[in-house]
Amino acid sequence: MAATLKCDTIQNASSTTANLTLDASANATVGGTLAMASSFKRNRLINGNMYIAQRATSATVTAGTAVPTASTGYPCLDRWYVYSTGANVTAAQVAGSGSNKNLLQITGAASVTAVGVGQRIEQLNSYDLAGQTATLSVNLANSVLTTVTWTASYANTADTFGTIGTPTKTQIATGTFTVTSTLTQYTTNISIPAAATTGIEILFTVGAQTSGTWQIGNVQLEAGSVATPYERQIYSDQLAQCQRYFATFGGSSAYEFFAVGLANSNNTGYFSLVLPTTMRSTPSLGYSAFSDICIGYTAGGATVTNNVYIGQNSKQIIYVVATVATTPLTGGWALTLQANNTTNARLTFSAEL
Amino acid sequence: MQYYIQNEYGSIGIEGENISIPADPANTDYQAFLAWIAEGNAPNPYIPPPEPAPLTPQEKLAAAGLSVDELKTLLGL
Numbered sequence: 374m375a376a377t378l379k380c381d382t383i384q385n386a387s388s389t390t391a392n393l394t395l396d397a398s399a400n401a402t403v404g405g406t407l408a409m410a411s412s413f414k415r416n417r418l419i420n421g422n423m424y425i426a427q428r429a430t431s432a433t434v435t436a437g438t439a440v441p442t443a444s445t446g447y448p449c450l451d452r453w454y455v456y457s458t459g460a461n462v463t464a465a466q467v468a469g470s471g472s473n474k475n476l477l478q479i480t481g482a483a484s485v486t487a488v489g490v491g492q493r494i495e496q497l498n499s500y501d502l503a504g505q506t507a508t509l510s511v512n513l514a515n516s517v518l519t520t521v522t523w524t525a526s527y528a529n530t531a532d533t534f535g536t537i538g539t540p541t542k543t544q545i546a547t548g549t550f551t552v553t554s555t556l557t558q559y560t561t562n563i564s565i566p567a568a569a570t571t572g573i574e575i576l577f578t579v580g581a582q583t584s585g586t587w588q589i590g591n592v593q594l595e596a597g598s599v600a601t602p603y604e605r606q607i608y609s610d611q612l613a614q615c616q617r618y619f620a621t622f623g624g625s626s627a628y629e630f631f632a633v634g635l636a637n638s639n640n641t642g643y644f645s646l647v648l649p650t651t652m653r654s655t656p657s658l659g660y661s662a663f664s665d666i667c668i669g670y671t672a673g674g675a676t677v678t679n680n681v682y683i684g685q686n687s688k689q690i691i692y693v694v695a696t697v698a699t700t701p702l703t704g705g706w707a708l709t710l711q712a713n714n715t716t717n718a719r720l721t722f723s724a725e726l
Numbered sequence: 727m728q729y730y731i732q733n734e735y736g737s738i739g740i741e742g743e744n745i746s747i748p749a750d751p752a753n754t755d756y757q758a759f760l761a762w763i764a765e766g767n768a769p770n771p772y773i774p775p776p777e778p779a780p781l782t783p784q785e786k787l788a789a790a791g792l793s794v795d796e797l798k799t800l801l802g803l
Contacts, residue, residue, distance in 0.1 A: 683747075
């Protein structure tokens with residue numbers, strides 16, 4: 374029987390003040406401590422609202438299933454990997470509507486047979502969900518297809534999910550959402566098994582997206598059986614969360630400094646580069662082109678690099694070695710590792726799952 | 727795809743790609759490399775670069791920011 378209870382306060386019989394006060398404007402004031410079954414910071418997925426795009430705002434997804442790895446399969450929006458089979462697709466950060474600033478949009482192409490968009494939650498952020506009910510919510514729209522499949526899996530060993538083509542994960546549950554061209558929220562409950570203490574993956578897939586677009590936004594996975602409103606975070610907090618998995622240097626100015634270091638010999642520099650936050654693992658180092666990057670040295674010269682690589686393992690203070698083809702350096706000189714008069718210069722660091 | 731050993735620290739490169747993969751078992755690129763090895767593949771070995779030619783006295787002087795005349799003056803010659 375549906376009913377409405379009308380009152381101004383709710384108070385425990387032994388309390389001297391109201392536990393809950395209700396006013397005429399639909400506000401509720403808690404007198405003591407609000408104890409919740411799930412906490413704030415409840416979304417286990419990072420960048421679910423598609424705000425952060427450190428790599429690019431649009432990119433081609435090359436068809437193939439040997440993804441994702443730290444350096445492959447993450448085309449644009451942080452933390453979200455994308456794969457396709459049959460033909461390439463385009464992934465892009467696009468404008469949303471209303472209070473939702475951004476969406477991830479996949480643009481289909483002829484011969485595409487499947488597209489997937491997923492995120493892998495590391496063990497440290499999902500361990501406690503094992504043995505619980507979790508709720509997945511997502512905003513979806515597709516201009517041509519009507520079925521989006523969701524699949525939850527856990528890694529067979531901690532944080533090791535394998536690739537799409539060679540997975541090392543165990544399926545928890547799967548289901549479908551019947552979608553339309555209008556962006557709509559869909560939710561489902563997922564019973565996470567007790568064994569799922571090793572990291573959890575959420576993957577959305579569609580079939581032959583041979584044309585049209587598929588949009589995804591406000592993705593949230595939370596403990597409990599209720600889909601709460603999407604949990605918004607301060608941009609800088611969300612960026613820092615993403616930087617545990619990916620960080621990039623360059624693009625701000627033509628001679629941007631990346632790191633300082635010392636000459637080890639007359640053609641090699643050792644550099645200490647401090648990342649914004651501690652990464653999940655020692656990251657893979659990517660670079661735009663050797664000619665984009667140079668070593669600056671004491672006498673005021675600069676020479677383009679011919680090799681840049683990771684030295685010893687570290688998760689935050691990265692030991693980068695750079696060499697040059699000539700021998701302009703003297704051991705012990707102070708050096709800079711910097712952009713070589715181009716804003717195209719990039720050093721990227723990825724510890725993605 | 728062909729991997730190669732990049733340096734004496736064991737970092738891994740991929741021929742033709744601008745990447746350096748650390749030998750960290752938690753790194754998923756390195757996990758993919760290990761899977762590739764398990765399939766019977768072998769990376770190209772590390773080839774140390776040739777020792778750079780030693781600097782000539784003139785180059786050493788230039789590196790110190792000195793001209794010959796300045797050095798002579800300094801030495802009272």
